[in-house]
Amino acid sequence: MRIGLLGTGNVARALAHGWSAAGHDVLLGSRNPKERTDLGLPVADLSETAAHAEVLVNATPGDVSVELLRSIGAPALAGTLLIDVGVGLSDDFTELSHPNSSLGEQIQEAFPLTPVVKTLCTMDSTVMIAPDSLDGPSTVFLSGDDAEAKRTTGRLLADLGWPPSSQLDIGGITTARGQEHFALLFIGIAGGLGNHAFNVKVVTQAAD
Numbered sequence: 001m002r003i004g005l006l007g008t009g010n011v012a013r014a015l016a017h018g019w020s021a022a023g024h025d026v027l028l029g030s031r032n033p034k035e036r037t038d039l040g041l042p043v044a045d046l047s048e049t050a051a052h053a054e055v056l057v058n059a060t061p062g063d064v065s066v067e068l069l070r071s072i073g074a075p076a077l078a079g080t081l082l083i084d085v086g087v088g089l090s091d092d093f094t095e096l097s098h099p100n101s102s103l104g105e106q107i108q109e110a111f112p113l114t115p116v117v118k119t120l121c122t123m124d125s126t127v128m129i130a131p132d133s134l135d136g137p138s139t140v141f142l143s144g145d146d147a148e149a150k151r152t153t154g155r156l157l158a159d160l161g162w163p164p165s166s167q168l169d170i171g172g173i174t175t176a177r178g179q180e181h182f183a184l185l186f187i188g189i190a191g192g193l194g195n196h197a198f199n200v201k202v203v204t205q206a207a208d
Helices: 010-021 046-052 065-072 103-110 147-159 173-193
Strands: 002-006 025-030 043-045 055-058 081-084 116-119 140-144 167-171
Touching: 002 010, 002 046, 002 065, 010 025, 010 147, 025 046, 043 046, 046 065, 065 103, 081 103, 081 147, 103 116, 103 173, 116 147, 116 173, 140 147, 140 173, 147 167, 167 173
Parallel strands: 002 025, 002 055, 025 043, 055 081, 081 116, 140 167
Antiparallel strands: 116 140
16 A cells, blocks of 8 residues: 655654555655655655645644645545654643644544545554553444445555454544543653653453
8 A cells, every 4th residue: 555654753654664664655745855865764845745645643743634635635635644743732732723623633633535544643653663562451442423434444554463352443533632642641651660661552341
């Protein structure tokens, strides 16, 4: 599958390496591709990346994502699954950019013809592509309004090592705010542990 990843930071590069290892055709998108030729991964401008992609991944800072996507244009994004892994945070990581909503919802509202699925934003980039590096299975969440888009996303998650048993569909795109708001707790947990290599697991009540 052709996967375009918007962004060239830690998250975009990790996911690109993970999906490339699984056999997918990946391309990173940058506003300045000529300055990002040292990544060991193919890089193009944003519009070329969107045109290349069967699936597009937003891995840009959440406070600029909608503006960046608008620069590509709604017609270029129409009908393309967009997996959103971004979270908008203040510079000091103490406040959310979308305190009463979510970036996922904002993207879906701005691009109604583009099915948006929120996932992978509750963990560090190292865990995104290596869930088996943790001490036991954990949970990755999916939010979105399009069932087929979530099925495709689920298959791509499986290619990163997340089996269906670790995937939890929590509902429509409005539930993306729960995933994004976890960022503040994530920061607290990371501070308590002294590292970012962890994840959460949903544990249900034991059967009688």
